[in-house]
Amino acid sequence: MPSAATLLRDVYGFDAFRPGQEEIVHTVASGCNTLAIMPTGGGKSLCFQLPALLRDGVTVVISPLIALMRDQVRGLRAAGVEAGALTSGNTEEETAEVWQALEAGRLKLLYMAPERLASGATRGMLRRIGVSLIAVDEAHCVSQWGHDFRPDYLAIGELRRALGVPLAAFTATADAETQAEIVDKLFDGQPPQTFLHGFDRPNIHLAFSAKDAPRQQIMGFAAARKGQSGIVYCGTRAKTESLAQALSQAGHNACAYHGGMEPQARRRVEHRFNTEDGLIVVATVAFGMGVDKPDIRWVAHADLPKSIEAYYQEIGRAGRDGAPAETLTLFGPDDIRLRRSQIDEGLAPPARRMADHGRLNALLGLAEALTCRRVTLLGYFGETAEPCGNCDLCETPPETFDGTEAVQKALSAILRTEERFGAGHLIDILMGNATDKVRARGHDNLPTFGVGRDMDKRGWQGVFRQMLGHDLVRPDPERHGALVMTEAARPILRAETPIHLRREVATRTPRPAARALVSEEDAPLLSALKAKRRALAEAAGVPAYIVFNDRTLIEMAETRPANLDAMARVGGVGATKLERYGTDFLEVINGEAEQLHPKRRKLAGRAAGELYDQLIEAQARLSRGPEGIDKPLSCSASLLARVASQRPRDSDALARLIGEKYAERFGPAFLDVLRMAD
Ligand code: ADP
Ligand code: ZN
Numbered sequence: 001m002p003s004a005a006t007l008l009r010d011v012y013g014f015d016a017f018r019p020g021q022e023e024i025v026h027t028v029a030s031g032c033n034t035l036a037i038m039p040t041g042g043g044k045s046l047c048f049q050l051p052a053l054l055r056d057g058v059t060v061v062i063s064p065l066i067a068l069m070r071d072q073v074r075g076l077r078a079a080g081v082e083a084g085a086l087t088s089g090n091t092e093e094e095t096a097e098v099w100q101a102l103e104a105g106r107l108k109l110l111y112m113a114p115e116r117l118a119s120g121a122t123r124g125m126l127r128r129i130g131v132s133l134i135a136v137d138e139a140h141c142v143s144q145w146g147h148d149f150r151p152d153y154l155a156i157g158e159l160r161r162a163l164g165v166p167l168a169a170f171t172a173t174a175d176a177e178t179q180a181e182i183v184d185k186l187f188d189g190q191p192p193q194t195f196l197h198g199f200d201r202p203n204i205h206l207a208f209s210a211k212d213a214p215r216q217q218i219m220g221f222a223a224a225r226k227g228q229s230g231i232v233y234c235g236t237r238a239k240t241e242s243l244a245q246a247l248s249q250a251g252h253n254a255c256a257y258h259g260g261m262e263p264q265a266r267r268r269v270e271h272r273f274n275t276e277d278g279l280i281v282v283a284t285v286a287f288g289m290g291v292d293k294p295d296i297r298w299v300a301h302a303d304l305p306k307s308i309e310a311y312y313q314e315i316g317r318a319g320r321d322g323a324p325a326e327t328l329t330l331f332g333p334d335d336i337r338l339r340r341s342q343i344d345e346g347l348a349p350p351a352r353r354m355a356d357h358g359r360l361n362a363l364l365g366l367a368e369a370l371t372c373r374r375v376t377l378l379g380y381f382g383e384t385a386e387p388c389g390n391c392d393l394c395e396t397p398p399e400t401f402d403g404t405e406a407v408q409k410a411l412s413a414i415l416r417t418e419e420r421f422g423a424g425h426l427i428d429i430l431m432g433n434a435t436d437k438v439r440a441r442g443h444d445n446l447p448t449f450g451v452g453r454d455m456d457k458r459g460w461q462g463v464f465r466q467m468l469g470h471d472l473v474r475p476d477p478e479r480h481g482a483l484v485m486t487e488a489a490r491p492i493l494r495a496e497t498p499i500h501l502r503r504e505v506a507t508r509t510p511r512p513a514a515r516a517l518v519s520e521e522d523a524p525l526l527s528a529l530k531a532k533r534r535a536l537a538e539a540a541g542v543p544a545y546i547v548f549n550d551r552t553l554i555e556m557a558e559t560r561p562a563n564l565d566a567m568a569r570v571g572g573v574g575a576t577k578l579e580r581y582g583t584d585f586l587e588v589i590n591g592e593a594e595q596l597h598p599k600r601r602k603l604a605g606r607a608a609g610e611l612y613d614q615l616i617e618a619q620a621r622l623s624r625g626p627e628g629i630d631k632p633l634s635c636s637a638s639l640l641a642r643v644a645s646q647r648p649r650d651s652d653a654l655a656r657l658i659g660e661k662y663a664e665r666f667g668p669a670f671l672d673v674l675r676m677a678d
Contacts, residue, residue, distance in 0.1 A: 004029065004050055011053070011079050013552075013574035018043045020197035028133070029054040033192035034168040035139070035182060039199045040313065041294075041320035044170045045072055048135035051168070052109050053081065057132030058102070061111045064138050064150055064289075067270065069111040071292050071543075076109060078546050080576030085111035102129050114141075114152035123162055131163055139169035142185040143178045145352075148289075157186050167192075172313070199312075199381045203319045204327060206373040207392035208366070210465060210504075211332035215246065218302050221328050222247055227278040228297035233314055235303035235338065237284060243302060244282040257283035274543040277534060288314065293543070294321040295550040300328045304335035306342065307359035308366060308380055321551040323517060331367045333423060333461075336360075336468045337475045344477050361471045368469035369393060370400055370502060403501030404492060406455065406463050407472065411485055411493050413448045414473065417441075419484045422475075423464040426483065427452075430460060462504030470499070517550070518557050521636045525589065526557040532588045536581060547581060548572055559632045560589050562620060599637040611644040611677055618669040625665065635662050647674050 004025050008014050017025070021043055024036045029051035038044050049072075052059035063069045066089045076083035084098035084107055101107040110129075116122050134156070141150040160167045169186050171178070183191055209217060218232060232247075234240045240256040247254035253276065257269045266286075273279050274293055281287060285305075299318045305311040311329065319325025343356045362380050369376045374388035387394050413426045428435050429443050432450025443449060452460060464483075467473050472489035475481040491497040518526050530544075530553060537544040548556075552572030561567040567582050568575075619640070623632050635643075639658050648654040654670060655663035 004054060007050055007053055008046075010575045011081060012046065013568075013570070013572045013577060015571055020195060021047055024195050024197075025050045025054075027193050027195075028135075028166075028168045031055075031133075031166045033166050033187055033190070034195070035179070035187075035192045036168070036170050036195040036197065037179070038170065038172060038195075038197040039201060040172045040316040041201060041322075042172075042197060044137070044172075047170065048133075048137075048168050049076065049081070049109065052133060052135070055132050057130040058107055059109050059133040059135055060126060060131050061109055061135045061137060062114055062117070062153075062156060063111060064114065064141050064148070064153075066113060068137070068292050069113070071274075071546075073109075073111055074542055074546055078542070078577065078580075079574050081108060082106045083109040083111070086116060087111070087113045088115070105130075114150055114155065117152060117155040117159055123159065126159070126163060132165055134160055134163070134165060134167045136167065136169040136186065139171040139182050139186065140173040140178050143173075143181045145181070146173070146178060154185060157188060160186065161188070172316075173309075175309075199383060200374065200378055200385065201316060201319065202374075202388065202390065203322055204315060204325050205390050205392075206315070206327055206377070206388075208329045208331060208373070209392075210462070211330050211335075214302060214330050214332070215243070217328075217330055218243065218300055219246065219250060221298075221300050222252060222280060223250065225298050225326070226252065229273070229278055229293065229295060230280045230298040230300065231287065231296060231314075231317060232280065232282040232300045232302055233287075233305070234282060234284060235335070239302065240282045240284060244280075247280055247282065252280050253278055254280040254282060257281050257287045259284060259286035275537065277530060277544060285310065285314070288317055291317060293317075294545050295323070296320070296325065297323075297550075298326045298328075300330075302330055304329065304331040304339060304367070305363065306339055307356065308362040308377070309359060311363050311366070312377065312381075321545075321549045323551045323554060329367065331364075333465050333468055336364065336465075337481050340475055341477045341481075357471075364469040364471065368466050368502065370398055370500060399503040399505065400500045401503050402498060403463060403466070404495065404498045406452070406460075406501070407467060407489075407492050407499055408495070409448065409451050410460075410463055410467060411472070411489055413446075414483055414485055416446050416448055417443060419476070420479060420482045422481055422483060423461065427457060427460045427464070431455075431457065458504050463501060466501050517554055521634070522557040525560070526553060528588050529553045529556055529585060532584060536584065548577065548585075556585060556589060560623065560634065561586065562590060599641040607677070608641070608644040611647075611673065612640055614673045614677075615640050615643060615670055618673050619666055622666055622669055630665075633662065633665050635666065643670060643674075647677075 002010070004022070008017065020038065024034065024047040028034050028048060036044065036047055048059065048061060066087045069085045069087060070089065073083045073085045082101055084101055086095065086098055098107065102110070136156055138148065140146050141148050142153040142156070143149060167186060169182055171182065183189060222230065232243060234243060237258040237260050240258050244254045244256035255269055255272070257266060269281060270291065273281050273291065296318045299315050301314070305314055315327040318327060339360050343353055343360065346353065348356065366373060366376050370393070372387040372394050373391040375385050378385045409430060410426065413429050417426070425437060428438050429446060429449055430452030432453055434444045438444050470488070471486055472492065473483040473485055476484045492499050533544050533547045533553065537547050549572060552570060555570045559570065561570060564578065564582050564586065567573055567586060568578050573582070619634055623634050624630050635658060639662070642657060643654070646657065648657050651663065651667050651671060654667055
């Protein structure tokens with residue numbers, strides 16, 4: 001039996017485990033009951049797929065979504081693993097095939113929808129086929145308090161007892177109540193080996209922006225990422241449609257998705273998103289549960305999510321392949337009002353409503369944070385971290401000021417008007433604007449009238465928004481959203497605690513360009529590799545990432561493997577995929593360097609042309625340095641063409657032409673080539 005590390009390399013083509021995976025794989029493979037809490041994109045599936053391969057018999061995988069199951073089965077098959085699914089979405093042929101593989105004892109992983117468990121026939125069948133492990137994906141679906149509750153999940157505990165086999169449960173939901181419920185329902189209250197695994201997703205760039213011409217903010221963000229797959233989350237169905245239309249008009253490949261659409265239309269969007277490169281889906285939160293695409297490059301929130309957990313889950317859909325991904329979350333006072341009233345008007349019991357306000361507060365705290373967002377976000381999940389350097393606040397620290405006095409003035413305006421007005425009217429009072437409404441209520445006679453003339457309207461709007469964000473005031477749903485002071489504001493009013501606020505500046509244009517995934521030099525090759533991938537995926541009728549994910553293509557473009565041996569060392573290229581696709585991609589990589597380049601074509605038939613080829617050859621020998629262990633490096637075609645035409649005489653002239661970095665690696669070899677041609 002090969003070791004876990006060998007399987008990791010041969011089947012998946014991965015060099016190393018991600019943090020936490022190895023221990024979980026060993027624990028599950030050794031037959032212990034296990035509960036693993038890992039963030040989305042942390043690599044959960046591998047934690048039950050590898051043990052399934054390491055153990056005798058069949059592993060049953062229970063998963064709530066047919067689309068996800070089919071996707072995993074497809075991925076496993078592409079990697080050469082015998083896996084199948086029994087779901088209501090199967091064709092008769094598919095089901096027959098699964099049965100055949102089971103009878104022949106070939107099947108290693110059997111994916112099943114929880115609905116099937118209820119029938120006694122299923123249990124009998126599972127006993128007959130020699131199940132040796134149960135894996136439960138999205139285990140939080142057993143939680144009756146949760147939003148994803150699936151009654152059928154309650155039958156899993158009984159299945160475990162009936163089969164007497166170990167069970168491994170996986171979820172991305174970290175809170176203690178959910179964990180306790182999982183232990184109770186799936187493990188009969190006997191605590192399993194539990195792994196709580198880090199929540200950081202360092203490749204995801206975090207950014208928030210106060211709303212200020214929000215439509216333009218989103219359009220600008222998308223424009224800078226044209227051609228990359230992304231999701232825009234909106235608060236309402238109507239907005240998904242209008243924004244999708246605006247994006248299409250701006251030349252993007254975009255479509256809307258929401259719960260009000262026909263199931264068929266929704267599936268069509270999901271399918272397009274999975275298979276097309278660079279589609280933008282503008283969606284409500286209904287979009288996501290069934291989305292397993294690892295190469296989503298960006299997620300934008302056109303409206304504030306409802307809680308910090310929802311935020312984390314939604315941005316977490318980006319960059320699951322580990323390559324750089326970006327996010328932008330917009331928020332404004334209207335969002336806060338809307339989210340508060342949704343909680344207050346909901347039917348949840350009071351304790352639950354209070355907890356929901358708390359989760360919203362945590363998100364608002366993150367939105368109004370003054371230092372590293374990742375530190376704040378991870379802190380909420382109980383983790384400590386260093387400033388990340390990959391969020392908007394690390395990159396451009398905000399200008400802050402002591403806002404204690406401004407907040408006191410605002411609170412005083414609220415209290416003197418008996419907590420019956422919204423921010424607009426209060427700002428008029430503070431700034432001394434004697435509007436009709438102000439005069440009609442006699443508010444121009446208040447001592448607070450005009451005490452805030454030292455700040456402009458934008459400044460005061462920022463103060464009020466931040467007060468909402470720090471939960472110092474709340475909109476009162478019974479009084480049309482009039483602002484009411486909370487207990488949290490009292491120490492500031494009494495000057496016992498100071499408060500620092502962010503100074504409002506005109507919103508910066510959103511991050512201009514997404515950082516390129518590869519250097520300029522490798523970009524054309526990456527596009528060529530993507531085109532090849534698309535062609536192969538279309539021919540096979542599978543999503544592009546099933547062939548290879550972005551990260552693998554990026555590595556190919558950067559390391560430019562010259563033969564199958566080198567190709568096998570690229571992350572994500574397992575044995576089966578190497579055999580199936582290796583040559584196709586090698587052709588793209590090596591064809592590109594040798595023949596097609598226009599710079600080379602221009603030299604055709606001239607002495608410099610031959611020189612160019614020899615330079616390429618010399619460069620290929622040294623692409624990883626004289627020992628073959630250095631960082632891959634190669635000159636662009638235009639540099640090589642220049643060397644071939646100008647024929648520098650000595651190392652200084654060469655270094656001036658191609659730069660120190662390249663001269664250090666290739667200088668002597670290039671000069672040899674040039675000397676031989678003399
Ligand atoms: P989730 O925890 O959300 O279920 P997945 O199992 O879908 O995550 O894994 C997310 C992505 O990470 C997939 O594209 C998978 O191929 C990749 N991945 C998982 N483990 C590793 C690893 N050890 N090395 C490299 N990539 C990995
Ligand atoms: Zn940071």
